[in-house]
Amino acid sequence: MTSxxxxxxxxxxxxxxxxxxxxxxxxxxxxxSGTSLKDVAIQLxxxxxxxxxxxxxxxxLVYQCYMxxxxxxxxxxxxxxxxGGKGFAIARRYLExxxxxxxxxxxxxxxxxxxxxxxxxxxxxxxxxSRTHSRNFEAVLRRGIxxxxxxxxxxxxxxxxxxxxxxxxPKWFHGDPTVAEDAVRTFPEYLMRGLRP
Amino acid sequence: MTSxxxxxxxxxxxxxxxxxxxxxxxxxxxxxSGTSLKDVAIQLxxxxxxxxxxxxxxxxLVYQCYMxxxxxxxxxxxxxxxxGGKGFAIARRYLExxxxxxxxxxxxxxxxxxxxxxxxxxxxxxxxxSRTHSRNFEAVLRRGIxxxxxxxxxxxxxxxxxxxxxxxxPKWFHGDPTVAEDAVRTFPEYLMRGLRP
DNA sequence: TGCTAATTTTAATCCGGATTAAAATTTTCG
DNA sequence: CGAAAATTTTAATCCGGATTAAAATTAGCA
Numbered sequence: 541m542t543s544x545x546x547x548x549x550x551x552x553x554x555x556x557x558x559x560x561x562x563x564x565x566x567x568x569x570x571x572x573s574g575t576s577l578k579d580v581a582i583q584l585x586x587x588x589x590x591x592x593x594x595x596x597x598x599x600x601l602v603y604q605c606y607m608x609x610x611x612x613x614x615x616x617x618x619x620x621x622x623x624g625g626k627g628f629a630i631a632r633r634y635l636e637x638x639x640x641x642x643x644x645x646x647x648x649x650x651x652x653x654x655x656x657x658x659x660x661x662x663x664x665x666x667x668x669x670s671r672t673h674s675r676n677f678e679a680v681l682r683r684g685i686x687x688x689x690x691x692x693x694x695x696x697x698x699x700x701x702x703x704x705x706x707x708x709x710p711k712w713f714h715g716d717p718t719v720a721e722d723a724v725r726t727f728p729e730y731l732m733r734g735l736r737p
Numbered sequence: 738m739t740s741x742x743x744x745x746x747x748x749x750x751x752x753x754x755x756x757x758x759x760x761x762x763x764x765x766x767x768x769x770s771g772t773s774l775k776d777v778a779i780q781l782x783x784x785x786x787x788x789x790x791x792x793x794x795x796x797x798l799v800y801q802c803y804m805x806x807x808x809x810x811x812x813x814x815x816x817x818x819x820x821g822g823k824g825f826a827i828a829r830r831y832l833e834x835x836x837x838x839x840x841x842x843x844x845x846x847x848x849x850x851x852x853x854x855x856x857x858x859x860x861x862x863x864x865x866x867s868r869t870h871s872r873n874f875e876a877v878l879r880r881g882i883x884x885x886x887x888x889x890x891x892x893x894x895x896x897x898x899x900x901x902x903x904x905x906x907p908k909w910f911h912g913d914p915t916v917a918e919d920a921v922r923t924f925p926e927y928l929m930r931g932l933r934p
Numbered sequence: 935t936g937c938t939a940a941t942t943t944t945a946a947t948c949c950g951g952a953t954t955a956a957a958a959t960t961t962t963c964g
Numbered sequence: 965c966g967a968a969a970a971t972t973t974t975a976a977t978c979c980g981g982a983t984t985a986a987a988a989t990t991a992g993c994a
Contacts, residue, residue, distance in 0.1 A: 549970090552970090571768070571769060571770070571852070572768060572769070572770050572771075573768070573769050573770030574769075574852075576950085576951060576952085577951080577952070577953090578951080586971095586972070586973090587972065587973055587974085588951085588952085588953095589953080589954085589972075589973065589974080589975095590971075590972050590973075592952095592953075592954080593970090593971065593972075597952075597953070598951095598952065598953095652908065653768055653848075654768035654769075654770065654771060655768070655771075657768060657770055657771050693923070693927065694919055694922075694923045696919070697919050697920055697922075697923035697924065697927070698923060698927050700902075700905070700906075700909055700920070701902040701923070701924055701927055701928060702902070703905070704901050704902040704903070704904070704905025704906065704908070705897075705898040705899070705901040705902040705905075706901070707901070707905055707908075708897070708900070708901025708902075708904055708905055709897075709901065711849065711901070711904075712897055722891055722893070722894050723894055723897075725891075725894075726890070726891045726894035726895060726898070727894065727898055730890065730894070730895050730898055730931050730932075731898060731931065732931075733930070733931035733932075734927050734928065734929075734930035734931030735927075735930075746940090749940090773980085773981060773982085774981080774982070774983090775981080783941095783942070783943090784942065784943055784944085785981085785982085785983095786942075786943065786944080786945095786983080786984085787941075787942050787943070789982095789983075789984080790940090790941065790942075794982075794983070795981095795982065795983095935994105936993100936994095937992105937993090937994085938991100938992085938993090938994100939990105939991085939992080939993105940989105940990080940991070940992090941988105941989080941990070941991085942987105942988080942989070942990085943986105943987080943988070943989080944985105944986090944987075944988085945984105945985090945986090945987095946983105946984085946985085946986100947982105947983080947984075947985095948981105948982085948983075948984090949979105949980105949981095949982085949983095950979105950980105950981105950982105951978105951979095951980105952977105952978085952979085952980105953976105953977080953978075953979095954975105954976085954977075954978090955974105955975090955976080955977095956973105956974090956975090956976100957972105957973080957974075957975095958971105958972080958973070958974085959970100959971080959972070959973080960969105960970080960971065960972085961968105961969080961970065961971080962967105962968085962969075962970085963966100963967095963968090963969100964965105964966090964967090964968100
């Protein structure tokens with residue numbers, strides 16, 4: 541089977557997923573330039589060249605990591621929205637879910653550094669998704685302002701602050717479950733406390 | 738004169754400072770691997786090779802950018818402390834100063850990506866300074882808790898959240914003065930609001 | 935003006951790590 | 965078992981960008 545992988549098998553997808561997580565961990569810790577494909581391969585007990593069986597190259601790898609990160613963020617926001625409630629409750633639930641995703645089994649989520657190493661098309665796509673996600677979160681904040689559950693504020697800047705706090709997590713979280721608990725407890729609590737009317 | 742530069746002249750230092758700012762801007766926008774020395778040089782109207790007259794190499798360049806960022810953060814925290822007040826007031830003042838530094842004339846402050854591209858010694862030094870700065874900020878929070886101006890909270894995690902929000906600024910701020918105003922107004926206000934008792 | 939130091943450029947070289955091709959090994963399944 | 969497909973490795977190649985050395989230009993100053 542070629543890595544073009546149209547009719548992918550289960551095992552193949554699993555390994556590919558593991559590859560993405562290992563890569564995300566490396567990129568977060570060492571940065572794009574700092575991680576060689578060899579570094580990633582070693583984590584999987586493979587040789588650097590073997591990676592090309594699963595993915596087209598390093599560019600593609602970081603692109604897929606970002607896509608995965610975007611998927612997770614989007615999914616969490618959708619789930620929080622689905623669970624319903626006022627704007628405040630949705631935002632809070634989203635933070636719980638997203639922080640948990642960062643610190644939990646979902647594995648490391650790639651931090652958005654090194655955007656420019658992407659090809660122009662990939663870069664555009666990722667930036668667009670990122671923007672969309674921000675706008676969606678801001679919409680939740682606005683909804684909260686409208687329904688009276690969130691204090692009147694600059695949703696763009698407040699969103700920037702909240703997203704920044706969350707996106708920065710991989711910089712200091714390195715897998716300690718105790719720390720994960722602290723984060724899941726403290727982050728939503730603190731970040732939402734400033735939004736109470 | 739060699740780039741070892743012991744008895745540096747004024748003009749030399751100025752150009753070197755400009756070099757660091759240009760580099761910080763590039764690193765923030767394009768990442769470490771994404772910026773070539775040529776990119777940096779072009780901003781200064783120079784050739785890539787000319788950079789070596791001011792600095793030993795790319796490693797050294799990113800290291801100096803981080804040192805400069807650390808200096809600025811430390812300076813802001815010291816100034817805020819000097820101006821006095823309760824823990825809350827100091828923390829708030831620090832945020833005002835630091836956000837303003839990020840968005841203002843002080844120029845771009847290097848975001849802490851690509852730590853691992855540093856040499857082990859430089860990495861250790863930078864990480865140590867970064868840790869120290871975090872501990873210092875947490876001390877301010879604790880002081881606020883003790884003097885009753887800040888709600889009882891997990892200072893480590895709260896500090897992580899606040900630092901993350903601030904450190905993420907270069908990801909979305911690209912020089913628009915209007916946006917800078919919004920940030921300087923909104924960030925300290927929002928981030929501190931969650932700490933009121 | 936002419937001399938010296940400072941600054942910058944031109945033109946290589948150098949190198950690590952990405953990528954590729956072919957071979958070897960392992961797995962799947964009749 | 966044995967053949968075909970899947971997976972991985974070995975052993976090159978390749979390339980962009982960092983680095984260097986020498987030459988050229990510019991600036992300061994007696």
